[in-house]
Amino acid sequence: MINKRELGARYETRTADYLQHQGYTILERNFHCHLGEIDLIARRGRTIAFVEVKYRAGRDYGFPEEAVDFRKQRRIMRVAQYYILTHPWASELDGRYDVAAYQADDSLVYYEGAFGGM
DSSP states (O other), X not given: OOOHHHHHHHHHHHHHHHHHHTTOEEEXXXXXXXXXXXXXXXXXXXXXXEEEEEEOSSSTTOOGGGGSOHHHHHHHHHHHXXXXXXXXXXXXXXXXXXXXXXXXXXXXXXXXXXXXXO
């Protein structure tokens, strides 16, 4: 039996692999500060993406992307702002918030610019 942390790490690795295949460089995995955590931070060209990875084994709790509610979005935005403050070079890039949603059948739906604006 695999625990939730191991399962989350597996899907974060799959998402990092997907992004690298799309030409991104992974800057951070599980970046955390006193404000919260962002699963992945990736860069391609002049774009920096703050990525939340979600998985649901079934539909009992809805679709995985639905778990990134307004409260979660606000937390991710705050952590991203902190990242940019502590990494000044990042302020010169175009930023966005993405969601990698793994469905019950294990397929990935990737949402670029899933919420908010920078």
